[in-house]
Amino acid sequence: MIAARAIGDALRAALDEDNRVILLGEDLVDPYGGAFKVTRGLSTDFPGRVRSTPISEGTIAGLSAGLALSGYRPIAEIMFGDFLTLCFDQIVNHIAKYEAMYNGKVTCPVIIRTPSGGGRGYGPTHSQSLEKHFLGVPHLRVVAGSLVHDPGSVLCALLAQDSPALIIEHKLLYPLHLMLPASGRIGDDIAAEHVSPDGLPTVSIRPVPREDCSFTVLAYGYQAELARRVLSRLAVEEEIFGELVVPSQISPLDWEPIHDSVSVTRRLLVIEEGAEGFTWGSEVAAHISSHFFGELRCPVAAAASDPTVIPSSKALEAEMLMTSERVEQAIRKVAT
Amino acid sequence: MVADTISAAPVVLGGDVRLVGAPGEPRAERLYRRMRFIRRFEESLLELFERGLLNGTTHACIGQEADAVAILEHLGDDDHVFSNHRCHGHFLARTGDTLGLMAEIMGKPEGVCGGIGGSQHLCAPGFMSNGVQGGIVPNAAGIALAKQLDGGAGVSVVFIGDGTLGEGATYETLNLASLWKLPLVVVLEDNGWAQSTPSSASLAGSIRDRFAAFGIPVFEIDSTDVEEIDAVAERALVQGRTQEGPVAIIIHTYRLCHHSKNDDNRPVDEVAARWDLDPIEIHGRRLDPSARATIDTEVESALRGVIDRALSL
Numbered sequence: 001m002i003a004a005r006a007i008g009d010a011l012r013a014a015l016d017e018d019n020r021v022i023l024l025g026e027d028l029v030d031p032y033g034g035a036f037k038v039t040r041g042l043s044t045d046f047p048g049r050v051r052s053t054p055i056s057e058g059t060i061a062g063l064s065a066g067l068a069l070s071g072y073r074p075i076a077e078i079m080f081g082d083f084l085t086l087c088f089d090q091i092v093n094h095i096a097k098y099e100a101m102y103n104g105k106v107t108c109p110v111i112i113r114t115p116s117g118g119g120r121g122y123g124p125t126h127s128q129s130l131e132k133h134f135l136g137v138p139h140l141r142v143v144a145g146s147l148v149h150d151p152g153s154v155l156c157a158l159l160a161q162d163s164p165a166l167i168i169e170h171k172l173l174y175p176l177h178l179m180l181p182a183s184g185r186i187g188d189d190i191a192a193e194h195v196s197p198d199g200l201p202t203v204s205i206r207p208v209p210r211e212d213c214s215f216t217v218l219a220y221g222y223q224a225e226l227a228r229r230v231l232s233r234l235a236v237e238e239e240i241f242g243e244l245v246v247p248s249q250i251s252p253l254d255w256e257p258i259h260d261s262v263s264v265t266r267r268l269l270v271i272e273e274g275a276e277g278f279t280w281g282s283e284v285a286a287h288i289s290s291h292f293f294g295e296l297r298c299p300v301a302a303a304a305s306d307p308t309v310i311p312s313s314k315a316l317e318a319e320m321l322m323t324s325e326r327v328e329q330a331i332r333k334v335a336t
Numbered sequence: 337m338v339a340d341t342i343s344a345a346p347v348v349l350g351g352d353v354r355l356v357g358a359p360g361e362p363r364a365e366r367l368y369r370r371m372r373f374i375r376r377f378e379e380s381l382l383e384l385f386e387r388g389l390l391n392g393t394t395h396a397c398i399g400q401e402a403d404a405v406a407i408l409e410h411l412g413d414d415d416h417v418f419s420n421h422r423c424h425g426h427f428l429a430r431t432g433d434t435l436g437l438m439a440e441i442m443g444k445p446e447g448v449c450g451g452i453g454g455s456q457h458l459c460a461p462g463f464m465s466n467g468v469q470g471g472i473v474p475n476a477a478g479i480a481l482a483k484q485l486d487g488g489a490g491v492s493v494v495f496i497g498d499g500t501l502g503e504g505a506t507y508e509t510l511n512l513a514s515l516w517k518l519p520l521v522v523v524l525e526d527n528g529w530a531q532s533t534p535s536s537a538s539l540a541g542s543i544r545d546r547f548a549a550f551g552i553p554v555f556e557i558d559s560t561d562v563e564e565i566d567a568v569a570e571r572a573l574v575q576g577r578t579q580e581g582p583v584a585i586i587i588h589t590y591r592l593c594h595h596s597k598n599d600d601n602r603p604v605d606e607v608a609a610r611w612d613l614d615p616i617e618i619h620g621r622r623l624d625p626s627a628r629a630t631i632d633t634e635v636e637s638a639l640r641g642v643i644d645r646a647l648s649l
Contacts, residue, residue, distance in 0.1 A: 066478015102459035103450035
């Protein structure tokens with residue numbers, strides 16, 4: 001099943017199971033069904049609970065906060081991840097603060113989903129991966145959809161919590177088929193799933209047993225899929241073996257499965273699509289360097305896109321974004 | 337004057353009867369007592385600051401007490417209040433929890449938010465406040481949407497100031513709340529000054545027309561007389577409960593104190609002239625002097641007890 005459909009089904013199941021779940025966002029309602037069609041059909045089947053809003057991202061987030069403070073379980077869609085900037089005040093100063101600021105007297109479990117990332121030629125304001133600006137915001141979970149995680153179980157895990165969450169969905173993943181671990185495998189690879197105490201999975205994928213892998217790659221979203229393809233090819237064609245670790249929650253991180261891999265491979269590459277500098281990768285590098293000081297065989301490597309605007313031109317975009325070629329380049333560098 | 341029979345005394349109010357009034361106390365006395373209580377609470381706070389006993393900052397509503405007291409006369413258990421940085425009056429009129437607020441501002445664990453929230457970030461049943469301008473407006477609208485979805489009769493009230501009219505979130509919310517007919521009541525206390533900036537330097541156009549443009553009925557009053565505001569609040573809340581959408585109450589008032597602490601650059605003459613319209617005096621003159629003196633004494637002794645207890649925590 002393709003990711004967009006699986007996310008839609010997960011939302012449908014949530015609406016079905018809990019009448020406190022409310023979906024809000026721009027152009028969600030049928031027949032349009034959302035800019036990426038993820039919510040198609042839902043407004044017809046759950047009238048009044050799936051709502052198209054005016055173009056008011058800050059208020060979509062703020063309204064969701066009020067609903068959550070009142071016991072509802074709002075799931076808001078921000079049409080493009082670039083527009084999260086318009087929700088920043090609500091997320092940082094309201095949604096993520098209320099529970100702690102009021103000393104636990106309330107909870108504000110808002111879930112915000114947003115299609116992000118480049119590769120579609122949408123240009124500087126419809127292609128960004130801005131999640132790094134939300135990493136480390138106290139009391140906020142940042143979750144990223146990947147093909148190796150079941151959107152239904154991730155959403156269930158988030159709905160079982162009382163804390164707010166931001167879900168980043170790379171738009172290039174929507175038409176791709178999920179590749180969930182089954183019987184310890186994804187395709188020809190060995191796959192292991194580690195589930196955090198909060199129910200959020202990290203999937204580790206390796207072509208050979210971990211002891212035979214010479215490095216670890218940590219990635220999420222579309223970059224995880226690019227890395228999986230590259231690693232798979234390098235294993236078959238060149239007998240270069242690396243383990244890919246894909247967390248569903250990228251902040252705060254569940255370090256255990258990352259430690260498990262790095263403690264054996266002792267080399268780590270972190271890949272993300274956002275602009276380089278002050279990144280997810282820098283944070284992971286700081287943590288891993290500190291934790292494994294003296295044990296690593298090389299410094300933690302980080303790969304990210306160039307720190308500039310994302311051009312509309314396909315050729316120019318490919319020059320500055322993390323592409324398959326750049327992922328391969330980064331992997332080859334850490335592998336040797 | 338609003339007759340006693342028009343609305344029952346708020347059912348949500350707790351606290352010392354010397355501060356909030358005993359059930360059955362004549363309305364005129366109750367209104368006075370509650371304004372006096374809020375005034376003396378905040379004057380006491382400012383004294384405690386000066387004595388170095390409080391940390392951080394505070395925003396007193398001295399001069400605006402009539403707004404809180406009059407509006408809260410018309411709210412009950414099913415309603416919710418969201419307030420802003422200048423929230424003590426609203427909080428006290430809503431909850432009567434003097435010790436909880438005092439301990440909170442003192443940063444003690446016994447405070448309503450364990451000392452984490454402090455002066456501007458309060459939470460109690462049916463009440464919340466936050467210190468960022470504008471952001472509480474969509475939050476209050478979300479609470480209104482929840483009330484609409486619940487199918488109950490409650491309204492969500494949000495207090496903002498004239499300064500908040502500079503924030504875009506306010507207008508996004510007015511649009512959506514009107515479109516979705518949310519039971520939202522926006523109470524705008526226009527005290528003429530956004531911190532140190534006069535309205536003339538921060539507001540273009542008409543305040544009323546801002547709401548009118550979204551099809552929101554406006555109840556407007558230029559007064560510091562609690563009974564006049566009470567009467568307007570009554571009409572506005574009746575309309576606000578018809579489930580026909582939001583209403584706005586615009587109260588043109590004045591802040592007799594500085595914005596927070598020791599930061600008042602307004603013309604001295606302007607402030608002095610407004611003391612003639614002190615809401616406590618306007619309404620206090622209506623009471624029998626001995627009844628008024630009794631209330632003053634009761635408020636004083638109750639507050640003294642609260643402060644001593646809070647200090648001893």
